[in-house]
Amino acid sequence: MKLNKLVLVALLALGATACDKNDENDALTAGKKSVVLKIDGITSGSRSTGAASGETDKKITLSNVAIFFAGDDNIYKVETLENTETEKWEKLIGQEGVEYHNLPKAVNAVYIVGNVKEDLTKLGSVQTLKKQILGIEGEQAMDNITLFGEDKELESVDALHSGEAHEEELTMYNAVVELTPRVARIEIGNITCTDLGSEFSKLDLKVIGLLNFYESVQLDGTNPTLLITEDNVLEPTPDAVAEEGEYIFGKDDKTWGWDEFSASLDDTTPYNPIIDEEKQIEGKFVYNFIPNDDLKVRMYFNATTATGVPHSDNTLTAKFAPQNGFQAGYIYQVDLEFTEKDLKPWDPNAQICVNVSVTVKDWEITSLDPIYE
CATH class of the missing domain: 2.60.40 (Immunoglobulin-like)
Structure with a gap:
């Protein structure tokens, strides 16, 4: 089955208040980034007997996401979103996207967990995130399978304006994340x-x-x-x-x-x-x-x-x-x-094995003496 791809387009930009290019301060204070996040190709929205999957069941259901903005092994910010937050969710899976601002300039990777079943917002490192244990017993419902994806090589794209909120041109990066199940x-x-x-x-x-x-x-x-x-x-x-x-x-x-x-x-x-x-x-x-x-x-x-x-x-x-x-x-x-x-x-x-051997006994010949009455 061809894997369902969830495409994440992230537009990361230096804000208008970014520090001078020659500033040697720590990366956390050397400027801020903004992200416009979009996810495409998803379905909003057992026991061990169920209906067989058909052509219409190939899309993977996504009900919530935890988005991790990281730099190397450090997680700087975590955002969560549920599909019950209708307006924002529709933007996330639609053409408009959801904007995330004031991210540290050190952010150079995006990680996403879909269909989150527990609180992951307190994790501080990427390695800790990746080492979270998934028990297969909790991965049996087809509408609630944990998904994971990452992009550690953000691709630079042409400068664009971000809209009325920003008058300056923004340097942007695309991040493509494929969310896949572990099972x-x-x-x-x-x-x-x-x-x-x-x-x-x-x-x-x-x-x-x-x-x-x-x-x-x-x-x-x-x-x-x-x-x-x-x-x-x-x-x-x-x-x-x-x-x-x-x-x-x-x-x-x-x-x-x-x-x-x-x-x-x-x-x-x-x-x-x-x-x-x-x-x-x-x-x-x-x-x-x-x-x-x-x-x-x-x-x-x-x-x-x-x-x-x-x-x-x-x-x-x-x-x-x-x-x-x-x-x-x-x-x-x-x-x-x-x-x-x-x-x-x-x-x-x-299995029990029995070795059967057969000895055929010869006929015995004996003479009978008649007894006359």
Whole structure:
């Protein structure tokens, strides 16, 4: 999916009261700058089941912004704006733009965080800003995904007048900032066992979800942490007990990453979850995740043989090889079609192997003596 680009045009200018060019004073007192800020191409304005994304869902929703005016590693000023501030917000996303004045001359970069969930206005350095931790559990709602962008190379443009408020020509700079999410999204649906009935009479899907996923990442997209791997996730049997560092698939506190429910499959109708019971509207299993090329999707079944016996081949694990690997800002859509032979035990390495040898006994010949009556 082509990333949605949010273009920020910043017009930075020396004010009419700027100091002399030869002034050797500190940069903070050597003049002031003004910024006209505009953002284009946005939409004003779950759980793990939801409607599949279509062509109309490519625009990323933006509900608020925190704008950081920085010089090198120092943050000199922070401005916040909500989309509820209608007049100013419309200027921000429209042609007019919002003006910010009296910025220190030392400002040479602009950083923006979109869809802010906590107060970031007290941060003093760019490095501290970039190291803010995003928990993936809080990044599941598509209309509230944290966005981040930066421009550290402001481009000088021709001088213009800023309007009635300023009579002097202003030296201006353009800053182009691409706001992108830190997460990718996977949408899973049309679950079908195409040859059901060959060995199994019934497949009841009990749990679906992700394996090999990170739980947090820094705002700048680096240092993902707390990887939940297939090695520390247990089969959800009735007697399963998780020790420290282990999790039971479909349970515990990883509910954003997997779903526990009950649904029976057949070999003709692809299964999709119902997201609106009243209207019987189908959706997909949807999960936002921190990109990791070893991400897997697992389904756990109650599998029953033709004679009604539970079968140990009850687990389906799917891995993927997307071109260029999983990337933030992409929506990956998956139809899960499989056959009975794709089902394996929860731990394929734990299968019991029996070496069967057969000795054929020779016929024994014995003579019978008749007894006459």
